[in-house]
Amino acid sequence: MTHETCPPLLLRVEDLQVRRGGVSVLDIPALAIHSGQTLALIGPNGTGKSTLLLTLACLLKPFQGRIFFGEREIDARQGDFHYRRHVAMVFQEPLLFDATVFDNVASGLRIRGVGRAEIERTVPGYLELFGIGPLARRSARKLSGGEAQRTSLARAFVTKPKIVFLDEPFSSLDPPTREGLIGDLERILYQTHTTAVMATHDQTEALRLADRMAVMNEGRIVQIGPVTEVMNRPADGFVASFVGVETVLAGRVLRISDGVFAAAVEGGEIQAVGHVRTGEGVLCCIRPEHVTLSTNAPLSGSSARNVFSGTIRKITPLGLFFRVRLDCGFDLVAYVTRQSVESLALEEGKSVVASFKATSVHVIPRKTSSTA
Amino acid sequence: MDLIVEGIKKAFFLIFTLDTEVLGITLLSLKVSGLATLISLVIGISVGTAVALSRFPGRQIVVSLINTGMGLPPVVVGLFVMIFLWRNGPLGFLEILYTPTAIILAQAVIATPIVTGITLAAIQHLPANLRLQILALGATRLQMVWILVKEARLPLLAAVMAGFGGVISEVGASIMVGGNIKGYSRVLTTATVMETSRGNFDIAIALGIILLILSFLINATLTQIQQRERPR
Numbered sequence: 001m002t003h004e005t006c007p008p009l010l011l012r013v014e015d016l017q018v019r020r021g022g023v024s025v026l027d028i029p030a031l032a033i034h035s036g037q038t039l040a041l042i043g044p045n046g047t048g049k050s051t052l053l054l055t056l057a058c059l060l061k062p063f064q065g066r067i068f069f070g071e072r073e074i075d076a077r078q079g080d081f082h083y084r085r086h087v088a089m090v091f092q093e094p095l096l097f098d099a100t101v102f103d104n105v106a107s108g109l110r111i112r113g114v115g116r117a118e119i120e121r122t123v124p125g126y127l128e129l130f131g132i133g134p135l136a137r138r139s140a141r142k143l144s145g146g147e148a149q150r151t152s153l154a155r156a157f158v159t160k161p162k163i164v165f166l167d168e169p170f171s172s173l174d175p176p177t178r179e180g181l182i183g184d185l186e187r188i189l190y191q192t193h194t195t196a197v198m199a200t201h202d203q204t205e206a207l208r209l210a211d212r213m214a215v216m217n218e219g220r221i222v223q224i225g226p227v228t229e230v231m232n233r234p235a236d237g238f239v240a241s242f243v244g245v246e247t248v249l250a251g252r253v254l255r256i257s258d259g260v261f262a263a264a265v266e267g268g269e270i271q272a273v274g275h276v277r278t279g280e281g282v283l284c285c286i287r288p289e290h291v292t293l294s295t296n297a298p299l300s301g302s303s304a305r306n307v308f309s310g311t312i313r314k315i316t317p318l319g320l321f322f323r324v325r326l327d328c329g330f331d332l333v334a335y336v337t338r339q340s341v342e343s344l345a346l347e348e349g350k351s352v353v354a355s356f357k358a359t360s361v362h363v364i365p366r367k368t369s370s371t372a
Numbered sequence: 373m374d375l376i377v378e379g380i381k382k383a384f385f386l387i388f389t390l391d392t393e394v395l396g397i398t399l400l401s402l403k404v405s406g407l408a409t410l411i412s413l414v415i416g417i418s419v420g421t422a423v424a425l426s427r428f429p430g431r432q433i434v435v436s437l438i439n440t441g442m443g444l445p446p447v448v449v450g451l452f453v454m455i456f457l458w459r460n461g462p463l464g465f466l467e468i469l470y471t472p473t474a475i476i477l478a479q480a481v482i483a484t485p486i487v488t489g490i491t492l493a494a495i496q497h498l499p500a501n502l503r504l505q506i507l508a509l510g511a512t513r514l515q516m517v518w519i520l521v522k523e524a525r526l527p528l529l530a531a532v533m534a535g536f537g538g539v540i541s542e543v544g545a546s547i548m549v550g551g552n553i554k555g556y557s558r559v560l561t562t563a564t565v566m567e568t569s570r571g572n573f574d575i576a577i578a579l580g581i582i583l584l585i586l587s588f589l590i591n592a593t594l595t596q597i598q599q600r601e602r603p604r
Binding site for chain 2: 054057059081084085087088089091093095096097098107108111112139140141143148155156159165
């Protein structure tokens with residue numbers, strides 16, 4: 001596990017509660033958002049992700065609780081508009097105005113009373129940044145889903161917000177459009193050093209964009225931490241089922257040969273397959289059912305390129321399978337059958353050999369790295 | 373058959389030679405109904421937006437009342453406005469009964485619920501999260517309301533058309549409170565009623581054609597507006 005570098009605190013929440021019809025729908029005893037980081041809120045639909053975002057953006061009055069923006073406490077009950085001018089929010093629907101793309105992007109600046117000359121200077125750069133420069137004069141009524149969401153994002157970023165709140169911004173897009181936009185947003189968040197809080201129910205989005213991850217269930221944060229930590233060490237069965245219990249290792253590509261590349265990860269080297277460049281940051285995801293355990297080195301005929309010896313840290317029964325967490329220099333999770341646990345006499349503290357194929361490693365490119 | 377053919381011939385002659393009496397009646401109609409519509413817009417858009425954006429006990433009843441008001445029978449409005457403006461009535465001191473002002477007042481009463489109802493529906497029809505999105509862009513409450521009204525401008529244009537279309541073709545209230553005084557409070561509809569009863573079909577048809585053209589222009593514009601796409 002890598003140590004998290006701790007940039008200054010930007011937003012801090014104390015004892016936040018939101019009620020609807022007398023019933024508590026959100027209960028956050030404490031939450032801290034650090035400057036320049038992206039926090040992903042992940043969880044099933046209806047668990048309070050949107051409610052939390054709206055409350056943080058000062059668009060929903062909490063029943064109780066305090067929110068601090070830097071040193072200053074924001075007046076959540078009064079809908080603090082000075083604070084709202086330092087943040088921005090993007091919804092699942094683009095919610096564009098019936099005007100041109102340019103006028104849509106300029107709207108936040110016009111609301112702030114920014115002069116015409118400065119708007120003419122500022123807006124084109126943001127249109128370019130989001131790849132909608134050629135659409136500037138087009139009516140928002142004639143945009144595709146992806147173009148509309150890019151316009152909505154540009155409209156949020158042009159005001160140079162200290163924090164952007166993103167409420168499932170990619171959910172209504174088709175997969176290729178979504179891919180392109182996620183890549184661009186990743187680059188833009190990194191370039192502009194914007195702090196972001198993003199609700200999503202897609203763990204791949206969280207992996208690509210977020211530094212930290214909070215898993216939510218029934219209005220509460222059940223686990224929060226660096227993305228790799230939450231993915232690799234789910235605190236309970238709910239988190240495990242939701243994040244898919246994958247081993248996620250942040251690494252950097254060392255060398256590439258014959259389509260197979262080697263990536264240095266904390267405490268080891270992983271062989272994997274994928275379109276990467278040397279020196280590029282990657283996340284290597286290994287599904288637990290792809291990891292094979294044995295008590296001695298695998299047979300020479302095995303095609304597994306990744307072989308690690310490690311110590312069993314914890315064995316957890318999961319119905320038909322057992323979840324085995326190993327320490328191989330890094331954390332590695334394997335699912336094994338009851339039969340294997342018995343025949344290999346697996347127990348906590350025992351040394352075993354774990355192996356998986358290079359093709360079993362799911363590679364996610366990542367320009368920014370939480371472990372940097 | 374001759375009656376109709378001759379009537380139409382005479383009607384076009386009156387229209388194309390810009391007959392002073394027909395022209396005067398048309399202009400007064402436009403002026404009276406235009407002003408009545410303007411008054412109804414100021415009241416209707418404000419009230420409609422306020423009701424659309426607020427939550428208060430009894431709101432449902434208010435909305436029902438507005439919707440009922442959209443279909444107020446003009447004769448009933450005429451009756452009540454007349455009673456109010458009657459010499460001994462509560463507003464009798466104004467001494468405006470049987471004047472164009474009285475017609476404007478009655479027509480404004482007819483058009484205001486129409487504009488209010490359409491405004492209410494237009495603002496409520498905007499995406500639910502749009503209000504939040506505008507606030508998230510840093511707007512004050514006042515800016516938010518202004519932007520919402522601007523976003524609803526196309527359906528609001530429909531409100532203008534519906535209000536104007538409703539009052540310019542209305543006859544009951546105008547004849548009751550205006551009195552159909554020649555050269556003073558005579559408008560297109562009241563004149564048509566009178567000329568028809570006198571058997572002056574040519575003038576009646578000419579007035580009818582003018583009304584039809586106005587009606588057509590209003591509806592054509594409305595249709596144009598309704599066929600436009602919404603932004604994403």
